[in-house]
Amino acid sequence: MTKNWPDNQLPVIARFDVRYRNYLAPDGAITRPPPAFASDIDLLVSLYRAMVLVRAFDLKAVALQRTGRLGTYAVSLGQEAVAVGVASAMRGEDVLLPSYRDNAALIWRGVKLEEILLFWGGDERGNHFSGPVHDFPACIPVGSQAPHAAGVAYAFKLRREPRVAVCLFGDGATSKGDVYEAMNFAGVHKLPVVFVVTNNQWAISVPLRLQTASETLAQKAIAAGFIGEQVDGNDVVAMHAATTEAIAAARDGRGPRLIEAVTYRLGDHTTADDAARYRPPEEVQARWKNEPIGRLRAYLAGCNAWDKTKEEQLVAECQTRIAAAVERYLVTGPRAPETMFDHLYATLPPVYAAQRRDVEENR
Amino acid sequence: MSQVTLLEALNMALARAMTDDAGVVVLGEDVGVNGGVFRATVGLQQRFGPERVLDTPLAELLISGLCVGMASQGLRPVGEIQFMGFVYPCIDQLVNHASRLRNRTQGRLSCPMVLRVPHGGGIRAPEHHSESTEAMLAHIPGLRVVIPSSPEHAYGLLLAAIRDPDPVVFLEPTRIYRAAKGEVDDDGVALPLDAAFVLREGRDVTLISWGAMVRETLAAADALDTEGISAEVIDLATLKPFDENTVLASVAHTGRCVIVHEAARTGGFGGEIAALIAERGLTSLLAPIARVTGYDTVMPLLRLEQHYIPSVDRIVAAGRAACRFN
Ligand SMILES: Cc1ncc(C[n+]2csc(CCOP(=O)(O)OP(=O)(O)O)c2C)c(N)n1
Numbered sequence: 001m002t003k004n005w006p007d008n009q010l011p012v013i014a015r016f017d018v019r020y021r022n023y024l025a026p027d028g029a030i031t032r033p034p035p036a037f038a039s040d041i042d043l044l045v046s047l048y049r050a051m052v053l054v055r056a057f058d059l060k061a062v063a064l065q066r067t068g069r070l071g072t073y074a075v076s077l078g079q080e081a082v083a084v085g086v087a088s089a090m091r092g093e094d095v096l097l098p099s100y101r102d103n104a105a106l107i108w109r110g111v112k113l114e115e116i117l118l119f120w121g122g123d124e125r126g127n128h129f130s131g132p133v134h135d136f137p138a139c140i141p142v143g144s145q146a147p148h149a150a151g152v153a154y155a156f157k158l159r160r161e162p163r164v165a166v167c168l169f170g171d172g173a174t175s176k177g178d179v180y181e182a183m184n185f186a187g188v189h190k191l192p193v194v195f196v197v198t199n200n201q202w203a204i205s206v207p208l209r210l211q212t213a214s215e216t217l218a219q220k221a222i223a224a225g226f227i228g229e230q231v232d233g234n235d236v237v238a239m240h241a242a243t244t245e246a247i248a249a250a251r252d253g254r255g256p257r258l259i260e261a262v263t264y265r266l267g268d269h270t271t272a273d274d275a276a277r278y279r280p281p282e283e284v285q286a287r288w289k290n291e292p293i294g295r296l297r298a299y300l301a302g303c304n305a306w307d308k309t310k311e312e313q314l315v316a317e318c319q320t321r322i323a324a325a326v327e328r329y330l331v332t333g334p335r336a337p338e339t340m341f342d343h344l345y346a347t348l349p350p351v352y353a354a355q356r357r358d359v360e361e362n363r
Numbered sequence: 364m365s366q367v368t369l370l371e372a373l374n375m376a377l378a379r380a381m382t383d384d385a386g387v388v389v390l391g392e393d394v395g396v397n398g399g400v401f402r403a404t405v406g407l408q409q410r411f412g413p414e415r416v417l418d419t420p421l422a423e424l425l426i427s428g429l430c431v432g433m434a435s436q437g438l439r440p441v442g443e444i445q446f447m448g449f450v451y452p453c454i455d456q457l458v459n460h461a462s463r464l465r466n467r468t469q470g471r472l473s474c475p476m477v478l479r480v481p482h483g484g485g486i487r488a489p490e491h492h493s494e495s496t497e498a499m500l501a502h503i504p505g506l507r508v509v510i511p512s513s514p515e516h517a518y519g520l521l522l523a524a525i526r527d528p529d530p531v532v533f534l535e536p537t538r539i540y541r542a543a544k545g546e547v548d549d550d551g552v553a554l555p556l557d558a559a560f561v562l563r564e565g566r567d568v569t570l571i572s573w574g575a576m577v578r579e580t581l582a583a584a585d586a587l588d589t590e591g592i593s594a595e596v597i598d599l600a601t602l603k604p605f606d607e608n609t610v611l612a613s614v615a616h617t618g619r620c621v622i623v624h625e626a627a628r629t630g631g632f633g634g635e636i637a638a639l640i641a642e643r644g645l646t647s648l649l650a651p652i653a654r655v656t657g658y659d660t661v662m663p664l665l666r667l668e669q670h671y672i673p674s675v676d677r678i679v680a681a682g683r684a685a686c687r688f689n
Contacts, residue, residue, distance in 0.1 A: 071665050072489050100489070122487065122665030140491045141449055142421055175420035177452070205397035206418050278396040337670035340660045355628070355658045359670055362677055 018218045021242050022232035026290050028298025035241045041305045047088055047236045048296050048306070049314060051080040054104040055293065056318040057113060058267075060326060061120065065271045069330065071122045074101045078234075078266030081292035082198045083168065084108060085239020085261075089247055090166055095152050097136040097145040097167040101198070105168065109135060113325035118332060124343075125335065142203075143173030146182035146195065153191035153256070164250045165193040166243070172203025174217050180224075183258065187225035190255035194246040195221075197258065198233065200265035205278035221258035233261030234292040237299075266291065337363045369543045372514035373403045373479075373535065376521040377441065379551050381411050384439055387525060389416045391426055391443030391479075400445050401481065401540055427453035430476035430530075431460045439525055441477045447534075448491030450480050454499070461530040462505030474530045477521075482510060483575050483625050485538035485672055487665040493537075494662055495574075495626040500532050501603040501635070508603040509556060510534040512577035514545040516600060519554030526553060536575035543578070559606035561613065565595035568619040568682050571610060571636060573599040576673060580623050583678035592686050602632055610636060611644050618649035619685040625672050628656040650688035653681040 023034040037043060058077060064070035076083065083104035090096065090109070098105050103116055110131030119126030119138070127137040139145035149167035156163045173179050174197055186193050197217050201208050214220065221228030231242045239261060246257035264287040268275045275284070300306035338359040341348055348356065367375065381387045389404055389411075395418040398405030408416035419426055423444055430440040444450045457478070464474040484493030501508045509524055509531055511517040517535070524531040562577070563584055572580040577598045584594040595613050599605055614620050620640060622633035633654040640652055655673045663671050 071487055119664075120489070122667075124664055140489055172421035175422045175425070177422070177424055203392070203421050204400065205393045205395070206421065210418050211420050272400075277398075334666060337663075337667050340658065340663045340667055340671065344660055352659055355660075359658060362674065363670055 016219065016222045018216050018228060018230055020230045020232070021238045022235050023237045023241070024235045024295050024299055026234075026295055028295050028302055030299075034237055037240070037244070038237055041300070041303060043088075044237070044296065044300060045305060047084055047240065048293070048300060050084045050088070050104060050108055051236065051293050051296070052314055053318045053321070054080050054084070054107060056315070057103065057107070057322055060322050061117065062271055064117070064326070070117065070120050072270050072272045073120050074270045075267045076101050076104060078287065078291050079198055079200050079263040080104050081236035081239050081296075082196070082233045082261040082263055085236045086166060086168065086196050086243045089240050089243035090164070092132065094164045094166060094247070095134050095136070096132065097149045097152065097165060098138050099142075099145065099168050099170060099173070099198070100138045100140055101170070102138065102168050106135075106138070111135075113322060114329040114332070117325065117329040121329065123332070123335065125332075143169050143176035143178040145169065146173070146179045147185075149193050149195065150182040150186045150191055153186060153193035153250075154189065156192050157189065162251050163192065164247050165191075166196065166247070167193060168196045168198060170203060171197060171199040171201065171208055171211055171217060172206065173197070174220055175211050180220075183221065183224035183256070186256040190253065192250040192253070193256045194243065194250055195256065195258045196243070197260050199260050199262050202265050202269070202279070204269045204273060216260060218258055218260035224256075226256050226258065228258040228260065230260045230262060233263030234290050234295060236292055236296055263292075264290065336360075365546070366544050367514050367547050368541045369511070369514045369517045369536070370401060370403055370540045372518040372545075372547045373521055374405060374407070375547065375549050376518045376525075377404060377407060378410065379549060380439070380441075380522060380525045381407065381415065383551065386437060387415070387439040387441065388433060389441050389443070390419050390429060392419060392421055392445055394418060394443050399443060401537070403479070403535070404443065422452075423449050424452040424456060427456035427461065427478055430478065431456055431464065431474055434474045434476040434530070435464060435472045439475055439477075441479060441525060444478060444480045446481050446488070446492040447483070447494040447496060450478075450496075453478065457500070457506060457530070457532070458503050462503045465529065466505060473528055475528050477524045477531045477533050479533045479535060481537040481540075482534035483536055483538055484662055484668045485575065487668075488537075490664060493668060495624070495657065497534055497602055498626060498630055498632045498635075501632055503603075505529070506603055507531040507556060507601060508534065509601050510536065510574040511600065512536065512539075512574055512598045513543050514547050516554060516560070516598070518547045518549075519552060520556065520600065522551065523553035523556045527556060531556075534574060538575040539578060557601045557604055557606060559609040560598045560600055561595065561609065562598050563594070563596040565593040565617065567593045567617055568621060568685050569595045569597060569610075569613040569617045570621050570623060570678065570682060571597045571599060572623040573602060574625070576623050576625050579673060579675050580678055582675045583682060586675060586679045587682050590683065592682060594682055605636070607639055607643075610639065614640055614644045615647040618647055619688075620648070621653045621655060621678065621681045621685055623655045623673055623678055625657050627659050628654060629659050631656055650685040653685055655681045
């Protein structure tokens with residue numbers, strides 16, 4: 001006779017935790033003892049400056065798009081702390097694999113503002129970074145950069161190089177097989193890679209609850225066999241701390257990690273989108289009080305490290321830098337159309353010479 | 364009858380199909396509340412509810428695979444992929460499942476699904492948004508690949524695709540989504556699949572094209588006309604299987620043929636048409652078959668895309684050269 005065995009008497013064979021990290025409250029108050037680097041005010045100021053710069057840059061890029069001088073563009077309004085926190089935790093020799101909304105990380109890594117404008121202005125030369133030559137260009141097919149990150153990390157491991165691949169993607173991307181496949185492999189081989197999912201709550205018009213039924217995105221790491229952590233993505237101190245730790249672990253051979261940066265997309269998805277179609281303005285309004293820049297400014301002011309004069313100076317500096325970059329972008333002459341063949345292969349197969357000539361003659 | 368854009372015609376066809384058949388389900392990224400990134404599905408979720416117009420997670424392989432499963436159970440799923448550059452995760456499902464479910468099960472199961480995919484460039488879109496890799500899809504046995512060139516065709520062919528008992532990839536020419544306007548009667552009448560349309564009759568040269576390029580091809584025919592060259596224009600409309608008889612009959616009549624497509628030249632669908640004519644129409648040819656195509660390069664970003672897409676001038680030059688050949 002089989003007896004009915006209640007489920008709750010079956011043994012539990014595994015339990016998992018997902019931790020949440022935050023140091024700064026929305027008003028700039030300290031919520032828990034911050035990591036040691038937080039006493040380095042110069043570092044915090046540089047993080048602050050980077051966030052202010054990208055916000056101003058985004059504003060200018062949208063203005064250029066609206067006047068027909070740039071193609072479709074994606075702002076990172078409200079999520080500046082994620083890319084800045086992540087990039088600032090990397091070393092130059094690490095490799096960044098960004099998504100299209102991560103300009104702040106590119107800029108931190110040394111990509112020129114005019115290069116970013118060129119790319120979004122529809123000119124491939126923008127991806128020829130004069131800066132970090134080994135970094136990937138912004139990835140557009142969502143999530144398809146995650147397997148590259150695993151491959152990059154595998155190369156580091158194979159050659160025993162103490163370098164780390166850092167891969168950014170959005171919450172929507174976690175629905176793609178690409179991301180699961182990459183995390184799975186990275187877990188199996190304990191690869192030096194840090195995956196960062198910017199959970200800004202929306203994938204164009206699709207809210208997180210239609211993307212996943214899981215409570216956090218961080219826990220997706222658990223199935224791949226490594227630590228996933230949720231971080232307040234509007235707290236740049238927490239982002240920098242979490243990424244620094246994850247990168248250190250990866251560099252040390254302790255394998256990959258997933259960081260879920262919880263933030264909010266305050267702007268439209270891109271300049272081709274109108275978020276008002278699917279998102280109530282009250283929701284967006286309410287999220288403004290969590291945004292990352294005011295929070296760090298308040299903290300720095302509380303430390304007497306920031307004031308109105310410094311702010312005005314910074315805004316002016318950003319404007320000057322951006323204006324100069326826009327000027328360089330706008331005066332960049334067009335590419336000759338036949339150059340579309342120039343970087344197709346290391347050496348253009350001679351059979352395509354006729355096609356190249358054809359472009360030249362038809363221009 | 365009213366003047367509508369190609370996009371509006373697609374929306375009308377979807378609404379009509381959903382009204383007529385409760386098994387029609389629309390699914391994809393942003394197709395619900397937002398009405399699709401191009402607005403092809405606007406208003407459908409309000410009308411038919413979120414169970415029949417569903418916003419999926421961001422996962423193209425899932426969208427195409429769900430369609431296979433739904434279709435196998437008698438639903439008529441219409442999946443939407445946002446841009447052609449993102450259709451590649453679907454290829455596994457299309458090649459290995461959608462296109463051969465009927466054959467694998469010897470007719471026990473079938474796959475009456477439609478996958479709608481925007482096609483081609485010329486809309487100043489970002490990287491990966493302007494591809495035209497229809498030949499890759501047309502290579503898959505068991506599939507239908509259909510592409511309209513006007514609002515009327517969009518309405519009638521989409522209805523036909525949804526009603527078709529087999530899987531159809533329905534390519535949508537983004538460049539003329541809003542640029543093409545026409546009278547469309549919402550009468551629920553489908554156009555035939557697997558049939559080319561002779562859009563203009565002519566004596567001297569046959570111009571064959573499909574999708575957005577049909578517009579440049581028609582303009583080229585007008586220009587050739589002013590030079591005293593009478594061009595016949597064929598809109599292939601269904602690439603897989605394509606209407607061989609219409610093509611052969613036209614070339615038999617004119618003796619000259621120019622094939623126009625936006626996709627890269629090598630392995631492009633133009634090669635297939637040329638091969639057909641070489642096999643079965645060679646003796647009627649008075650000049651070599653010419654192809655006016657995109658180049659064997661990556662589709663350039665927006666600054667150069669107009670140099671990649673065949674221009675009216677390039678088509679005219681090819682038509683003229685074919686007629687001067689002797
Ligand atoms: C594979 C793929 N499918 C569709 C798209 C079109 N698309 C661009 S962004 C986007 C939403 C992405 O959402 P998420 O990953 O959350 O990143 P976010 O835009 O919010 O930063 C979609 C569907 C794409 N770029 N790539």
